[in-house]
Amino acid sequence: MKRILVTVALLLVLCLVLPAFGCDSESQPETAADFYKGKTINVIVNSSAGGSTDCTARVLGSYLERDTGASVVFTTRKGAGGLEGVNYVYTSEPDGLTLGAVSGLKFMLNKIMDEPAAVYELEEFSYLTEIGARLSHFMVAPDGPYQSVADLQAGEDMILGGGSPAGTVCLGSMSVIELLDLDAQVVTGIDEEADRALAVKRGEIVGYTAQIANTQTNIDSGLIEPMFVLGTERDPLMPDVPAITEIISIAGEDLELVELWEDVLVSSSLFVAPPGVPEDRLAFLHGLIAEWIQDEAFRAEIDLISGCEEESYNVGDAVAEKMLNLADDLEYFKDLFLEMIEKYRL
C-alpha cells in the first residue's frame, strides 16, 4: 500500500514538474518557421480565376505548403474590381496567416484614382514580393488602315477601346491619345481582352493598350498586333516592336507619363500581407521567396504562366520602396488622369 502511495505521489510530482519543463521549452521564443507548421494560410486572390495573378498565386501556394508545413487555402474575392479582396487583406488579422495575391496595376490605380472604396494605404501594407513587369503595348489590327503612328496622327474622329473608365486599358489608350495628339476618344465598357481584340479586328475601334502576356493568343490568331511600347525601351518579349520614344520625340511632362507606364504602371502579380505582421514572420516569408526565385523549377513554372522568361522579381523592401515613391506622387497622377478622362472619354 505504502509503495502504491509513493508511486502515486511520484507520478503526481512528475505530473506537476514535467509541464514546468514543458513551459521552459515553450518559453523559448517560437520561431516563425515553427509558427507556420500545421497552420492554415489563407491566400486571397483579387482577380479572376485562371488569370496570371491567380495562377502565379497557386504556384507560390504550392511552394508555401512545401516549405512551411502549413495548408494553403485560396479564396477568390474579385468583387468591386478587385477592391473587395485588397480591402479584406488590409483589414485582416496581422498574424501572417492571411496573405493577398493582387493585380499590381489595379492595386496602384485604385489609389491613384482616389477610389473612395479603397480603404487601404499604399505605404502601410506589408509587401512580400512582386513578380512580373509587363509593359503596355498599343495594339492595332494587322491588316487595318492604321499601320504606323503617322497613320494614326492623320486619322480623324477615331475611337480607341477601354474597359472601366478608371482602368488600365482606358487610361493607357488615353495616354496614347495625349502623347501622339490624336483626334480620338476612348469608348469605355469593352471589359474583356478578347472582346477588345475582336472589336479591333472588326474595325469598331482603332486600337487599345494591352500587355503581351494577356493577349498573346489574340496576336497569334491574327486579331491584333503591337504597334509600339508605351515606354522608353523595347520590351524583351517583342524586341522588334519599337518604343514610343523611338518614333516621336517626347520630353517634359509627356516623358514623365511614359516613364510612369514604364516604371510603375506595369502589370504584375503582387503578394501582400496586412499592415503590422510580425517582423520575424515577414522576414521568414521573404527568405523563402528569395530561395524560390533561385530555384529553377519554380522559375520554370512562373515562366509558363508569363509566357516568357520572367526576369522581374522584387522581394520585400524593394516593393515597399516602389509603393512609397508612388504614394508621394499620387495627387499629381490623379489630376493628370482625371483631366484625360474628362477630355477623351466618349
Next chain:
Amino acid sequence: MLEAYASALEILFQPVNLLVLLVAVISGLIIGVIPGLSGLIAIPLLLPFIFRMPQDVALILVIALPAVVVTGGSISAILLNVPGTGANAATCLDGYPMTQRGEGARAIGASVTSSMFGGVVPVFFALAMVPLVMPLILAFGQPEMAALVLLGIAFMGALTTGSVTKGILSGMLGLLLSFVGYQSITGIHRFSYGSTFLWDGFELIPVVMGLFGLSEMLYLAMRGRSSIVQGRLAARFSDVLEGAKDVWWHKWLWFRSAVIGYIIGVIPGIGAEIAIWVCYGQAKQTSKYPEKFGTGVVEGVIAPEAANNGKEAGALLTTMALGIPGSAVMVILLAAFMMVGVTPGPSMMEEHLPLALMLLLGIALANIVGGVICFLAAPLLARVASIHLDFIFTVVMIMILAGIIAATVSPLNFIVVLAFGLLGLLMKIYGYSRPALFLGFVLGAMFESYSLLSVKIYGSFFFARPIPLALFAVIIIVLALPYIRGAVSRIKRRSKGV
C-alpha cells in the same frame, strides 16, 4: 489526316488517360449536380497540379470536366427545381413538373440523351467548322450582339403561362434588378448605395437558387406535401428509355436547338443563358400545343439541354481553334493549356493536330461516358421524388448553403438567397412568372451594354445593318406567331362551321 486521327485515338485510349477521363467525368457530374459549383471553381483547384502532370493527362482532365458539368446540372433542375448551373435554369420549367407527375426518370432520360448528343455531334463537324468560325465571330459586332440579346428578351412572352401582364411585369422587375451595380460604360454606380457587395450587382447563383430552389421548397412546405411526386412514380429503366425515345421523336427540335446552342457558343460574350431561353422559346413557339409548356412537356427539357451542351462544344472549339475564350470557364481552360506548354489557336491546329483531335475526341468521349453514367443512375435518382419532403428540404438547404459557400464568399449572399426565395414564393402564389424575371435579370444588363456600345460606336441607327435587321424580323415573327396561329385556327373553325 487519318494518321493524325489514329495518333489521337492512340493517345486517348491509353489506360491512364481513360482513367483520368473517367475521374474527370464523375467529378464534373457531381460538380454539376451541386448548385453553385461549376468548372469555374473546380478547374482552378487543379491548376497547381497540372504543372507536374504529363501534357496529355493534364489536358484530358481539364477538358473532360467542364464538358459534362451542364449534364449533371440538369439532374438537380429536374428533380428538385434547383438548377445545377445557370445554364440549366430553363430545364426546371418542364423538367420539374414532370418529376411532380412521377415522370422524373423519363425527364432525365430525355435530358441526358439530348445533352449527350448535343455535346457529341458538334465535335464531329468541329474541324469542318473551323474555317467558318472566324467569319462568324467577326460578323457579330456590338449591334448584332444587341439584337441577339433582344431576341432572347423577346421570348419572355413565351415563358408566361398565365396572365401576359403579370409576365411582362415579372420581366420588367428582372430588368430593373439587373441594373444594380457599376456600369462600366457610363462609369456610374446604380442602386449600390456605396456598398462594395452591390458593386457588381446581384450574383447569378444566389438569385437562381433563391428564385427557383428555395421558393419551391417553401411552397411545398406551406402546402403540407409529404413528397415532390404527386402521381404514380415511374422510375424504371424503361421509363428512362422512354425519355431517350422522346428525343428521337423530336429529333428536329433537338437538332435546331443543338445548332442554335453551338452557334451561340462559338460567338464569345454570349453565354448559355441566352442559348437556353432562345431554344426554349422557339420550342414553345413552334409547338402544336404551346399552352402546355411549363406544365411538364418533354420538348421543354430537350430544347434547353441540347442548347447548353451544344453551346459548350462551340465555346470549346473557339477557345481551341482561335485561342479566343468564349466564357469565364474557357479563360481558365486557356490558362491551363498554356501552363502545360500548349498555346491554343490556329498554330495548335497546325502544329499539334493529333493533340487537338485527341481533345475534340476526348470531349465527345466525356459526353458519352457522362451520358451513360447518368442514364444508368437515372432510375435510382428519380426515386428522390418520392422521399419524404422533410429530408428533401434538408438536402436542398444543405446544397444551397454549400453552393453559396463554394461559389461566393460573401455571407451577404445568404440574405440574397432568402430575399429571392421569398420573392419567388410570392410570385408563385400570386401567379407571376419567375422564369420571365430570371430572363430579364440575366439579359437586361447585357442588352444595355451592347446597345450603349452600339450607339457610341455606330450612332443612333446602329441597327440598320443586315444581321440586326434579320434578327428584328425574327423577333417580330416570334411575337406575332401566337396571334397568326390564333387567326388561322379561327379561320379554320369558321370554314368548318360554314
